[in-house]
Amino acid sequence: MNEHKDIYKFLLFIFCFFSAFFCFSQNEEGKNVFDKVVIDAGHGGNKPGALGTKFKEKDITLAVAIKLGKLINEHLKSVKVYYTRVIDQDIDLYKRSSVANKINADLFLSIHCNSATAKTAGGTETYAMGLGKTESNLEVAKKENAEILTEKGSLENYQGFDLNSPEGDILFSLYQNAYLQNSLDFAAKVQSQYTKNVPMKNRGVHQANFVVLWKAAMPAVLTEIGFISNPKEEEYIGSEYGQWTIAACIFRAICEYRNKVDNLTDAIPSIEKLIPQEVQEKENIRKQNEQIEQQRKQEEQKQIAEKQKQEQQIAQQKQQKERAEQKKKEGIDLVYRVQFLSSPTQLNNNDSRIADLEDVFSYNEKGSWKYTAGLFASQQEALDYQKKVKEKYADAFVVAFYQGKRVSIVEAKRLSSQKTQ
Ligand SMILES: [Zn+2]
Missing domain, CATH: 3.30.70.1070 (Sporulation related repeat)
Structure with missing residues (x-):
């Protein structure tokens, strides 16, 4: 077993060395290397992912993936978009990154929703491949990786992968090592966009071992766009406005990243310009209605308080009368x-x-x-x-x-x- 692993490690080293060299030589030529993005909508088909009360993870991830693809097609015409799925379809995890490898993509992005038993848990976070350093990071990876247990022919496709073994961790991280810095850099840009534009806590950039990122031979991240188990966040990531905003955030991060790796200074559209007008108008109406509803509730509470006060006064007066009468009775x-x-x-x-x-x-x-x-x-x-x-x-x-x-x-x-x- 150990010998096997050594050979593995050696092969991986060679692989990483050459892929790093390959990237470098491309940059040297000065050609525009960033022109292919793979968008992976997490889960699908009979693997719904995490479940909210109204929405399923697989539907939200697909909706955001499609919106992000539209933004790239419309505003970043030199970049070609590839999807791992565009319908409600079950795709094995290993196939998702192999699509990206086949076309020699420049970025692999897997979109997911988080979940927790505590309904108050919330926020966005983005992962690059690496050793999960904290319990919660490991938990997120375990949850997202669990899908392979239900895939057919799992063992052959995930050779060397053990969901719970730390040695397995080392093997995984080697594949992505050559791209780690760029992956972390892109992840940081995504989180920074979320922080500025979505009403959720920034849970930061982390590293953990996700099967879906495992063999990607390019910068690759997995982004958790919010907690489907948190009612407020489920509402947001399930809404058109929320999904467009998240897609716009990721899009802006892609633009920033592309500018950086290709040494460009291309203008990046604002979030407002990226969200379709009718979606924004609907959101404005929703916000107005929410405000009206809030005012109505406040008014209602005020009236209830007023009524309670009056009732209290009446009760007090009644008590006083009773006391006086009692005294009278007592002679x-x-x-x-x-x-x-x-x-x-x-x-x-x-x-x-x-x-x-x-x-x-x-x-x-x-x-x-x-x-x-x-x-x-x-x-x-x-x-x-x-x-x-x-x-x-x-x-x-x-x-x-x-x-x-x-x-x-x-x-x-x-x-x-x-x-x-
Ligand atoms: Zn997921």
Whole structure:
């Protein structure tokens, strides 16, 4: 087994050396080398990839792939677009990069959607081939690689590939080594475009071993355009506007990368120019409707709060009445209150002047409405409460009622002493 691996490694070294040399000599001639891109829509057919609540990964990746191809055909006419699939079709992973190798493509781009059990997980990330350094990178690669387990004749097509072995990792990374720097460079450009233009977190550029990138003999990346398991992101990557924006981001990254490798200064269209007008108009209408809906919800919540407050007040008043009645029942017909306000007209129940006070009671005296707060069986209790009322109404004073009628404090004292005798 070990001998086998050594031969493998040697052959790979030779392969990498020559491919690097080949690229270099092409550049030396100064000819425009960047003219073929392979766009790979992840999954397809009976391999749907990750599932959202409304969308399937295979449909979103294809929609974005087609949109990206259209942008290249329209705005980058010197670059030819190749797809690994243009319909809902199952294609083995190893065949996807072999298409790119056959035509000697300059870039291989595999489009995917991420997923996680936590619905809050979100963001975009782009991978180049390499050793997965963190658990989460390995997880993403494992998920995307799992497809080979259901392919026919897997073993022959993926010789030397072991999904879980670190040695397998080393073999894979050798194939892509010659192109690693360019792959990472392109991946960084893609992420930078996402960061500027899509409403998702930038999860960065990483390296992990993806079977689909494994034998690509050219710069190759796998981009995860968002989490289908996150409801907000699923909505976005499932929408026409979201897909066009993502395609426009990748397109701009391709332009930047091409300018760099071919030493060009070609102008790159803005995102707005790349998204079809009718898609933008629809998005504007959607945003407006969303805003209206938000305002409606806010208004609704305000009304609910208002109603709750009113209900609370009614309940409070009812309680006060019950307390007063209870006191009456208990035979306390001499009560004390704190008078704080006099008004020529009767106040509304929700008047702010009586809002914070307890047991508000009003009575009419010589055509004027007097307002009192609190209900006490002793003058001392009323005097204590008077201090609190005075914080707002400096002139507040204690008044007494006997059997519902206002009596003077002197009279109340007399009645009180009679009672205790
Ligand atoms: Zn995928």
